[in-house]
Amino acid sequence: MTGLSLTEKVMIGTSLLGGMSGVVGCFAVLRGRSLVGDMLAHAALPGVCLAFLLMGTRNLLGLSLGALASGLLAIAAVTIIVRWTRTKEDAAIGIVLSTFFGAGVVLLSQIQKPGVGGSKAGLDAYLFGEPGNMLNGDLVLLTVVAVVVLVFVGLLFKEFQIVCFDTDFAQSQGWPTLRLDLVMMASLAVVTIVGLPIVGVILMTAMIILPAATARFWTNRLHVMLLLAGGFGIAAGLFGTKLGRGLPAGAAIVLTAASLFILSLLFAPQRGIVARLLAEYRLRKRIAREHLLRALYELSEAQLPELITLDLQTIQDYRYWRSLESLLQQAVEAGELQRSGKTFQFTPLGLRRAAKLTKAHRLWEMFMMQHVGIAPDHVDRDADDVEHLLPEGLLIELEQKLASEGRLPDVVEEVPISPHSLGADKATRP
Amino acid sequence: MSTVAFEIHDMTVAYQRRPVLWDIDLTIPEGNLVGIVGPNGAGKTTLIKAALGLVPLASGKVEIYGKSYRDQRRLVGYVPQRESVDWDFPVTVNDVVLMGTYGRLGWFRRPGRPERDIAEKCLEQVGMSAFANRQIRQLSGGQQQRVFLARALAQDAQLYFLDEPFAGVDAATESAIVDLLHTLRSGGKTVLVVHHDLQTVRDYFDHVILLNMRLIACGPVDTTFTNDNLQKTYGGRLTILDEAAEAMRQREPLR
Numbered sequence: 001m002t003g004l005s006l007t008e009k010v011m012i013g014t015s016l017l018g019g020m021s022g023v024v025g026c027f028a029v030l031r032g033r034s035l036v037g038d039m040l041a042h043a044a045l046p047g048v049c050l051a052f053l054l055m056g057t058r059n060l061l062g063l064s065l066g067a068l069a070s071g072l073l074a075i076a077a078v079t080i081i082v083r084w085t086r087t088k089e090d091a092a093i094g095i096v097l098s099t100f101f102g103a104g105v106v107l108l109s110q111i112q113k114p115g116v117g118g119s120k121a122g123l124d125a126y127l128f129g130e131p132g133n134m135l136n137g138d139l140v141l142l143t144v145v146a147v148v149v150l151v152f153v154g155l156l157f158k159e160f161q162i163v164c165f166d167t168d169f170a171q172s173q174g175w176p177t178l179r180l181d182l183v184m185m186a187s188l189a190v191v192t193i194v195g196l197p198i199v200g201v202i203l204m205t206a207m208i209i210l211p212a213a214t215a216r217f218w219t220n221r222l223h224v225m226l227l228l229a230g231g232f233g234i235a236a237g238l239f240g241t242k243l244g245r246g247l248p249a250g251a252a253i254v255l256t257a258a259s260l261f262i263l264s265l266l267f268a269p270q271r272g273i274v275a276r277l278l279a280e281y282r283l284r285k286r287i288a289r290e291h292l293l294r295a296l297y298e299l300s301e302a303q304l305p306e307l308i309t310l311d312l313q314t315i316q317d318y319r320y321w322r323s324l325e326s327l328l329q330q331a332v333e334a335g336e337l338q339r340s341g342k343t344f345q346f347t348p349l350g351l352r353r354a355a356k357l358t359k360a361h362r363l364w365e366m367f368m369m370q371h372v373g374i375a376p377d378h379v380d381r382d383a384d385d386v387e388h389l390l391p392e393g394l395l396i397e398l399e400q401k402l403a404s405e406g407r408l409p410d411v412v413e414e415v416p417i418s419p420h421s422l423g424a425d426k427a428t429r430p
Numbered sequence: 431m432s433t434v435a436f437e438i439h440d441m442t443v444a445y446q447r448r449p450v451l452w453d454i455d456l457t458i459p460e461g462n463l464v465g466i467v468g469p470n471g472a473g474k475t476t477l478i479k480a481a482l483g484l485v486p487l488a489s490g491k492v493e494i495y496g497k498s499y500r501d502q503r504r505l506v507g508y509v510p511q512r513e514s515v516d517w518d519f520p521v522t523v524n525d526v527v528l529m530g531t532y533g534r535l536g537w538f539r540r541p542g543r544p545e546r547d548i549a550e551k552c553l554e555q556v557g558m559s560a561f562a563n564r565q566i567r568q569l570s571g572g573q574q575q576r577v578f579l580a581r582a583l584a585q586d587a588q589l590y591f592l593d594e595p596f597a598g599v600d601a602a603t604e605s606a607i608v609d610l611l612h613t614l615r616s617g618g619k620t621v622l623v624v625h626h627d628l629q630t631v632r633d634y635f636d637h638v639i640l641l642n643m644r645l646i647a648c649g650p651v652d653t654t655f656t657n658d659n660l661q662k663t664y665g666g667r668l669t670i671l672d673e674a675a676e677a678m679r680q681r682e683p684l685r
Contacts, residue, residue, distance in 0.1 A: 030519060155538050162529050166515045172482040172508040173533035173585075174500075220565035222520045 007241075010131045013142050014237030014253055017195045020146045021204075022211030022233030023153055023226050024187045029212040030164050030222075035090070036075070036185070038205035039097045040192045043074030045104025045201050048126050049111055058122055060138045060197065067193040074100050075185075101201070129200030129250020131241065138197070145194050149187050153226065160184060161222050199250035210257040211236065217268035232260050287388045290357050292327045293336065295319055296346065297354035307351065309343040361387050363398045434496070435460040435589050435620035436481070441490030443473070443480045448675045449488065449643075450476050456639060456648040460588075461618050463611050465625040465634065465651075468641035469664055474624045475511070477641065478591045481622075482508055494589055503533065507587030509578045511594050517567050523577050524562045527552055530584025545584075552583040555613070557606055572603030579610060590614065590621040597626065608634060631655055643675075 004012070028034050044067035051066025052058065074096050081092040108123060122133050153160065162170040163180045171177045188208070195204050215228035236257035244252020266273050295318050300308045316324060328344060331337040336350030346354065364387045436458040443451040451473040458464055466474045479485045481492050483499045494502040507530075527549040528541045535541060541549075553559050556576040566574060575595055582590055595607050611634065614621050622639075625631060631638060631651065638655045640646035640663045647659045 030516075158532060158535070158540060159537070161521070161525075162532055165519050165521060165526070165529070166510065168479070168482075168484055168510050168514060169508060169529070169581075170532075171484055172503075172506065174503045175532075216520065220520050220522065221525070225520050 006132070006134070009134050009136070009139055010249070011238055011241045013134050013139050014131050014198060014241050014249070015234040016142045016146045016237070017191075017198050018207065018211065018233030018235070018237030018253070018257070019230045020149045020233070021191050021195055021207040022215070022229035022231070024149060024184075024191050025208040025210075025212035025233075026215065026222075026226050026229050027160060027164060027184045028188050028208055029216070031184075033185075033188075034205070034209045035093050037188055037192050037208040039074055039078070039093050040071040040189050041196060041201050041204040042097045042104075043100035044068070044071045044193055044196055045126060046070050046100055046107055047073075047104075048123065048196070049104055049107035052111060052123060053107075060135070060141055060194075063126075063197070064141070064193050067196060068189065070100060071189055071193060104201075125197045125200065127200050127202065128248055129196075129198050129203060129253075131198045131249045131253075133197065142194055145190055149191060152183065152187060156180070156183065157223065157226075199253055203250050203254045206254040206257060207233065207236075210254070210261050214257070214261045214264045217264040217271045232257065236260060283388070288322065288327055289330065290388060291319075292321075292324075292331060293350065293354035294358050294361060296337075296344070297351070297358045300346065307346050309340075309345045312342045312344070315344070360390065360395050363395060364390065367398055367401070433460040434458070435462075435494070436622070437493040437496075438477075438481070439491050439493070441480060441492060442488040443476055443485055444488045444678070445476075445485070447678050449678060450675070451480070451641075452644045454490070454641075454645045456645060458620060458622070458637060458648075460620050461615060462620055462637045463615050463635045464620070464622045464637040464639060465631050466622060466639045466641060467625055467628065467631060467663065468646075472642040472663075474641055475593055477639075478508075478593055478622070478624065482506065482591060505588040507582040507585040507590040509582045509590070509592040509595055512571065512575055512578065512597070517569075517574060519566065521566060522562070523553065523558060523564050523566060523569070524549055526566060526577050527580045527584050530581040530586075533585060548584050548586070549580070552580040553577075555583055556580045556610065570600065572599035575599050575603055576606060579607065583610075588619055590619060592621065592623045594624045594626065596623075596630075628660070 025034075025037070028037055047066035047068070047070025048063045049066075050070070051063050054066075055062045077096045078089070078092045081087050081095070082089050087095070108127075111123060122130065124130070125133055159170075159175060159180055162173075163175060163177050163184075167177050167181075170180075192204055192208065195207055199207055211229040211232040212225070214232045215225045218228055219225050236253050240253030240256035241249060243256065264272065267275075269275050295315065296310060299310055299314065299318060312324075312328075315321075315328075321327070328337065328339070331350065332339050332344075335347055336353060338345045338347055434457055438454050438456050441451065441454045442449055454477065466477060468474055476485060480487055481494075481499065483492075492499055494505060499506070524546075528545055530552070531541055531545040531548055535545065550559070550562070553562055556579050558573060558576050558580060561569065561573065561577075566577065569577065579592075579595065582592070596604055599607070611621055611623070615636075623635070625634070632655065635651055637649065638651050639648045640654065640659050642663050646663045647654045
């Protein structure tokens, strides 16, 4: 332990803190309790100051106990306010948080007056965080807390999961939901408080919320979310300390965590903004293409099965197009159309696809008119909105429904009889 | 006389001193499908929650196969209202169904092969096997309801409480639930269902509990689900009960 340089100690300490606050933060975020961490952090300040005044030294364990005491007092105050007055929980949290913090700032200013000896005590660290103050003892405390918290979460994973997801159901199975909830809250409180001197009262809540919220972008499983949040927290601690040299360390760590969050917000698969925009773009492109094919089918329908050529102007006039030229070009590249100069002709592939789309469109139109009671002149637009998203199974159902009412002569498209006997293949196999 | 699966004696339940159920007394014999029917605010959900020990009783007691709920937890399965949970929670369909086995597993033990087999079977029973690995948010309302049913099946109980399983579900889910109810009954289970649709009560249930803050009637559908009793259930609240409840509430000084 003593062989470590200060930088190494700081990096180990901040990553331990990041890891465990990521893990306990998941439960807080999933239960909608993120602000409780914020309140605990702010409310801890007067406790820290009082503990210092009592002990006269900056012993992390002692200060943390002071912080814990005033944090618990704050939670009790919120509970009482919500229970006995008409104040709502968010307002109560706001009131208690700022009152305790105000008291803490006043105490801090008194301690720092010359003569009390507090100016050298480094209590400022509790405001904005100063991992550089880390002593060997602090590192031991962080390690112990991290191990205890992780063991708890590991052992009680199943119990925490069920209580977080469905408290009533958990209670009906006989789980002591209140006590499990308290264990979750207590681990949140302990992690928050040991983190205070490292990232500070004001920024600690970010360490609880950011890694968990970041992890949520990447997974739909709770255990993966816990691991990822722990990982993101560790990364924030490590890189924040390393990259943020010469900067206020607590702020650097939180900014690193925020950067990870923003990157995930943008680039996570499925839930990220880019992925969602991309999916939207693809859908729009598909819809435009389907409109084109259907328009061309309708234009050439009278002459079918002969494949007539259509000139650009006819297509242009048929309906409103956003960028007809490039749509046509895409269809040509996909082998659905043949181009010669300013005229276009279906390829057999294009015709087949267009016929299928038109069929789906008309089935849906008929359904809308007969069963939803939409006027015939409105039906085209309404059909357009939905038909592109209809799953194939529903279309088949629609087809059968209309067929059973005698509205459709042939349900199954003409399929030629198999040229060989069926089932023989299976029988001849060894 | 067949075995009594579920019995309530003289039960009163109050929220913040305001009584919502008065002096309920009822007995349900084993092997019945029981509809709990009554207007909004009649205390149907409260009745279930009281039976499961989720809300404290002001007086009276609840017995499951002759013993208190505490001793008979393993015999009880529960399907809460669908809106009661956060469907964006990071779990898959399979994870949720596995939760049904947690009660039997006890502290610290993780679900293993046998539990996963149970979950798989239960999902199959509600026709949701294909969705086992989906995140629960990606399901339709009816599918979510079926997941909750599968979770209750995984509890492998004798007595089931379902809170509005038919609310806002598609036709396929509705018939899946009805089939399931029949399967459960033929397996000798007793099922109590909070139900809103008066039209289907006769088709779905053998027994009915008519409730409106107090017990109006409880018994076989044929003799109990009568116009006269329905009139009593839905024909306006007993205003005296309402006023009395309000008076109790007002006595609390600070709220």
